Amino acid sequence: MKARIVRFLKNQWREWRGTILFVVFILVPVKSSLADWNWVPTGSMNPTIVEGDLVYVNKLAYDLRIPLTLQSVKRWSDPERGDISVLFSPVDDMRLVKRVIGVPGDQIAMKNNMLYINGERLGYSELSAEHTRDLEEALRRHSLFAEEDIDGRKHAVMSVPAVRTDKRSFESVTVPEGHYFVMGDNRDLSKDSRSFGFVGRKLFIGEATNVIVSFNMLDMYQPRFNRFFTSLN
Numbered sequence: 001m002k003a004r005i006v007r008f009l010k011n012q013w014r015e016w017r018g019t020i021l022f023v024v025f026i027l028v029p030v031k032s033s034l035a036d037w038n039w040v041p042t043g044s045m046n047p048t049i050v051e052g053d054l055v056y057v058n059k060l061a062y063d064l065r066i067p068l069t070l071q072s073v074k075r076w077s078d079p080e081r082g083d084i085s086v087l088f089s090p091v092d093d094m095r096l097v098k099r100v101i102g103v104p105g106d107q108i109a110m111k112n113n114m115l116y117i118n119g120e121r122l123g124y125s126e127l128s129a130e131h132t133r134d135l136e137e138a139l140r141r142h143s144l145f146a147e148e149d150i151d152g153r154k155h156a157v158m159s160v161p162a163v164r165t166d167k168r169s170f171e172s173v174t175v176p177e178g179h180y181f182v183m184g185d186n187r188d189l190s191k192d193s194r195s196f197g198f199v200g201r202k203l204f205i206g207e208a209t210n211v212i213v214s215f216n217m218l219d220m221y222q223p224r225f226n227r228f229f230t231s232l233n
Contacts, residue, residue, distance in 0.1 A: 036205070037212060038086055038097060044184035044191065045097055047132045047145065047156045048084070048232060049208070052215040052224070055097065055232065057086045061207035070202050079103065079180055079204055081117070082153035084232050087182065088203040091196045097208055098192055101150070102181030109172040110194075113159050113187050115148070116172070123149035131156045134214075134224055155233045156185060163188040170194060180204075208232055 036057040040049050049055060059065070061083075063075035079085050083100040101115065102108040109116040114124060127145040135143075139160075148157045159168070165188050175181050179198035184190025193199065214227035 036086075038095060038208065040097060041217075043139075043189060044186050045084070045099070046139075046186040046189075047135055047158055048099075048185045049097060049211070050134050050214065050224075050227075052217045052221070053227065054212045054214065055086075055208040056210040056212050057206045058209050059206035061209075062204055072202075078201065079207075080151075081106075082150045082155070084208045085182065086205040086208055087199055088205065089196060090199055090203060095205070096182075096192075098182035098184055098190075099155070100180055101183050101193070102175040104175050104177045104179060106175045106181065107172045108175065108181050110168065110170050113157075113168045115150075117150070125149070127156050132158075134227060136218065153233070158186055158188075160186075160188045167194045 036059055038055050038057050040053045040055060041051060043051050062077050062079060063072045065072050079100045081100055081103060084097065085100055086095060086097050088094070089096050102117065107116075107118050115122045124146045127147045131147075132140050132143075132145055142162055143158050143160050145156060145158045147154050167188065173181070175198060178201050180201070181193045182199055183192045183194065209232055211227050211230045211232065214224040215221040216224055
């Protein structure tokens with residue numbers, strides 16, 4: 001029986017190996033250099049991105065790189081304030097999804113969860129309920145939400161008053177050349193530049209622009225059809 005299974009698998013490999021190798025040699029460079037996707041397992045970007053979202057990553061947003069490396073072949077732009085970027089953590093090489101807050105030369109400060117860039121406080125306004133409908137009811141009930149405006153790019157942010165943290169305020173810091181200051185939209189529950197410091201330009205993978213599909217991890221992975229193929233702000 002075992003020998004028959006082995007023969008069957010060998011025959012299948014001979015029949016399909018050309019197709020398999022072709023797909024591998026096409027997909028690996030594309031996924032490594034042009035476009036990618038990223039499952040989001042945590043709530044650090046709530047309510048913009050929720051746990052269970054699969055986000056599309058445009059790896060050509062900033063530059064073109066040699067497949068499977070961080071070596072840039074051609075750079076045509078840099079991360080901008082308000083971008084939702086996929087990047088490597090500067091401390092443990094984990095892939096993260098964070099929002100760019102400060103670019104080289106910016107002075108960044110925070111007071112009571114309100115950001116100041118170059119001495120000017122960002123605009124904050126009331127957030128409509130539609131932006132929070134995909135969060136768990138208990139989280140919605142115990143959180144504060146607002147719409148933040150950074151260079152005219154408006155997006156949702158949140159805080160959880162019950163969380164004990166020292167991240168809600170910090171004195172002004174200057175972003176050094178070649179580095180960026182990033183944060184999660186879930187301001188009280190995000191490990192970001194307030195914890196690991198500035199992020200070097202080379203560590204940026206691309207820009208997250210859309211949710212491809214989404215599944216509720218707390219409800220037997222039920223699909224959230226309302227989030228399929230939606231744009232990220």
